Amino acid sequence: MRSGLRMSIKKDKKILIIGDKRADTESLHALLHSHGFSVSSADSLNNAEKELKKTPAADLLLVDASLVCTPSETGYTDVNRLITDNPVIFLLDEESEISSISGCADMTRTCGFIKRDSGDNYITATIDTAFRIIGYFKESEERRKELEAASNEIRNAMEEIEEASGEMADTNALLEESESRFRTVFRNAPIPIAISLMKEETYLDINLKFLEMTGFRREQVIGKKRSDVIKLVSPEDSTVIMKEFMEKGLISNYPIITEDFSGNRYHNLLSAYQVEINNVPCLVSMLADISSLKAVEEKLVEKERLLAEANNMLRLIIDTIPGHLYWKDKDLKYAGANRLFVNDAGFSSTVELIGLREKDMPWIQQIAETDTEDYNIMQTGKAVHNNIELHTIGAGEQCWFRKNKIPLKNTDDQTIGILCSYEDITKTKLNEDELRRSRAELQSIFDASMVGVALIRGRIFIKINSALCKTLGYTEDGILNHDARIIYNDDAEYKRVGAELYGNLEKYGQAVVEAKMVTKDGRMLDTLISASLVDHNNPTGDVCMSLNDITDFKRAENEAREKEERLRGIASNVPGVIYQFYTDDTGKYGVTFMSDKAPAMFGINATIENFFSEFVTRVHKDDRPRFFDSIKKSVEFISSWEFEGRFVKYSGEIMWFRAMSSPSRQKDRIVFNGVIIDITEKKISEEELRRREDRFRSMIQSSSDMIFIMDSNNLITYESPSVSRILGYEEGFFLGRSPLQLVHPDDLDIIMKEMGLVYKNENPGIPTEFRFKHSDGNWLYLEAVASNLVNNPAVNGIVIIARDITGRKLAGDALRMSEAKFRNIFENMSVGYFRSGLDGGILDVNPACLMMLGFESVEEGKKFLKNRTSNIYADLNDWKMVRNTVMAQPDPPVFTVRLKRKNGSEFTAELKMKIVMADDGTQMNVEGLIEDISERVKTQEVLIQSEKMLTVAGLAAGMAHEINNPLGIIMQNAENAMHRLLDELPGNIEAADSAGIDFKKLGRYIELRRVDRYLSSIREAGVRAAKIVGNMLQFSRGADSKFDCLDINTILDKTLDLAANDYDITKNYDFKKIRIKKNYGEIPEIRCTEIQVEQVFLNILKNAAQAMSTKNHAENEKPEITISTHHENNSVVITFTDNGPGMDENTRKKIFEPFYTTKQPGNGTGLGLSVSYYIIVNGHGGTITAESTPGKGSSFIITLPVKKDIK
């Protein structure tokens, strides 16, 4: 008997929501409340306990799964305490939480699981289901309670019995009564009860229900083992049961599944407890059949599973829905959403979303609108379909959404929520926009196309563009939907074109046909139709065609053809071959065109393909390399190609040809278009021309004259080779230049004037001289003549022939300069120059000559000399000698002669003369140079004297010393001899006495016999010799001399005194008798050695005096010496002039020679003047000269330098 559990859902059930998520709790609260449940909530297990203590207590717990396994803050509350006694639905975030819950909670009273993000319906459904289950449980619980109560009763009763039995052992009847009572109770208990022996596990007693349940008869059970009777579907249950029994001592509501003999399965709750019956431990077991419950449970579970499945499916569907889906409850709180939405909203699960309002959403915009919209929907219950909205999300991206909002209505047609779905149609929109755009584009292309485009269906214009209309001169309406015939000129054309067009379309799917059309206003058009099938597989389908007006093109084509015809006509008449050949990038050659004449001209019979190679083999082998090189070069530089070479004809005849062409690049090849002409004849004349030209060229080149050709801009167009040679500039320098820039600026005027005349062809043809700059910067003198050949086509310019006349010019200048130079020399030379005729007549005399001879001018000279050169000779014999020698010898020697001045004075001169041709070349002249060599002579004499002096000095120095000693011996011994012979010295007297001689007598004897005179003469002679030696030694004494600054005049006076008193002088002549005339000038002091200078002066005075004593002076002429001094030219000049006999030239020359004397032998040493000479010249750096006029007197002139440093 199954218990008939009635299912009834009472709406006043109390639900306790235990959860710490307030929002969820609240929404749930609201939801459930709206479903008529009485709801309370607790946010923790502790609070929940408290809540539960209230009355009425909750019927169902909605526990937040997260609270289950985690201890609360205020102390762990064993959740099981709550849930064991109360039905529970766990609120999950994830299904996975189930396993964790089951791990730490007693699942016995679990009625279900709700995921937070579940829909309201789901939730309420689950709760309803739960309550049903609770109901079942309650009922079963009631039943159990009843059972328990019953069993308790039984136990109690049995305890009572036991008690009673202990106390009332003797009341079997009572026992029996009670037993039968018991038995009745036992038997009739509505649940199977069995009593079995603990140990044996056999049945002692069972009740009717048991038998009913098991289907056994009493006798089949009693005494049988439990296991034999009760078939446990799961045999292991018994082990567990026993174990539990052992532990707890009782089993309470252990669910087991039994099977009856017919195989029916029953779900039972087994309760069992131990009892002692007659001191035998027995097991009392009861089974509460909860099969139906179970069945319900199973159904529930199944339903739950289905629900869950449905739920999952739903979830899957809503998550898979391509679009966002969410729904809100009637409070416009989010009650759920699909994954897409959840993700977009930035949540990780629906649970987070549930309960939030629009304002809680992460997007900022349109909250107000959304709320308003939602609110409206809620209010009106009207859906909003296909709302297309533009949102800006994320980083400013724009998205298009199509949104649908549908109010959720319950069975009572109340709006309980809003379901919103929206699709991101951005892509679609964009595509749409794109499509629209490209359509527009295509349309605009179509419209803008210059070419007429049309879509034709069955030869009717379905779609056309404006170009088509324009071309054909129609309006759109004029063509659209009309048959194509209207645009054709006639039927024939229409048919022809149609046939060709459609024929090709069918064959190839496309066609190109030329067609003659006519415009609306009757103009003929040549057109090109290009058509293709819109659908290739449908040849009769639509055709797309384009129409090109090729009228102009056709015209051009015709023109081109005509031109070609013309060209061809020309080409065939050209005396040459027109060709086109190419060379491609691989180096291959080929001919693409040859005019008709080619084969004939070249005698080549080849196809166009072979033509080139055939041609090349016939090109002269010497010219072939050049042929190819020239082509290659022109290819490299894309420069025009010209080639002249020989072609060997078949006959062996050589043909000179000239190929000209201009290359151009065409894709992969260089194409040469050109002409070949036979130039054999031309070549021959060319050779001739070249020969002539070479001749001409060599003429010009070798010409030393320069040839220029100048154009009307004064620029040189030709310069001959000699130009660079003569002017030094590099070859070709003048080409294109104006030579005027190199003309000397001073000559430019003349040149320009000349050029002006040349251009007017009025130039006289006289060469113009001008200076031109050589490349090295020097000015060259050029002489040029110009001819105006501007009108001569061969010349086309002014021909200028120029010659370098620099040499000539310079020579002229040089000559002039030379002449000036010579004249200068002539006028200024110190040597006298004269020219005379052979007769001696003076022709030309230079100033020096005049001066030398003492004349003022040539005229005077001529006059004086009476035009006879011989008059200048002191000795006519000299003249004769000279003349004779000059006449006789072509190169006469230099003559030294005495010449006579105008004033009669003579001087020594050197004459160099020769016979020359007169300037005019008619006669012979005598040309001569006269040089006054007096000074030279003097100098020479001085030099000679010096030399002699030096020789003497050398001798003197060497000798002197050797002589002094013997002299000393001579003198001292002679002196001593005299002393000891003549002087009355004690020693003498003593010695005489001892010798027995009378000293006085001895003395007398010596005097008588003149021995004393001999001895004294020996001594004197020694003295004389010593003096000579001493004088000679003067010469070698240099540094000995002491120089003082002295006044010569003073020294002269001193010397005069000395002279007056000198021993030597007074001996021979009376100096006093000589009149001394002093002519002292203002003279500076000079550095000199007084003694020496004195000696010199003395010597001269002595000589003068001596000389004068030899002369017989006239009465009125007293012997006189004039001494004059004056300052001249940085020297002091002292002159001693006497009026003695003078000296002849011979004497005068020799006067300063050592040992030369005019005196008698023994009179003087002859050294005086030479020593004087030495002293003055060598010792004092002065000069001493003698002059004399025989019979008149002599002069001795001494100069002493005033300079400080003498030697």
Add this chain to the structure above:
Amino acid sequence: MKAKLLVIDDEDFIRMPIQDYFEDCGWEVVPFSSAEDALAYLKDEMADCVIVDVRLPGMSGPEFIVRASALRPGIRFVIYTGSFDFSITNDLRAAGVDKNCIVRKPARDLNDIRRAVEGGDHGKDA
């Protein structure tokens, strides 16, 4: 006591007349033909004056003078020489030689030599 005079010259006939002359004048004269001999003599003996030539075999006159004057300071020296290029050095000057002590050969007069010995201005050079 006669004044002692030394005469040093390598030529006998130069020495002799000088010696004789001065002996006639009353001097004691000791002749030497070399400076070394004279120097050796002076080591032991005194002299008042020495007439010495410049050019001597062996030691020269000037050198002798320097040594002799070191040996016997105060001796008067007279140089009787034929050398023209003779000049008084500082050494000689230190020995008391001045231009009055020099007589050039040949002396015109023996008196010239005597004057030099006796220390007077002997007048003109020869």
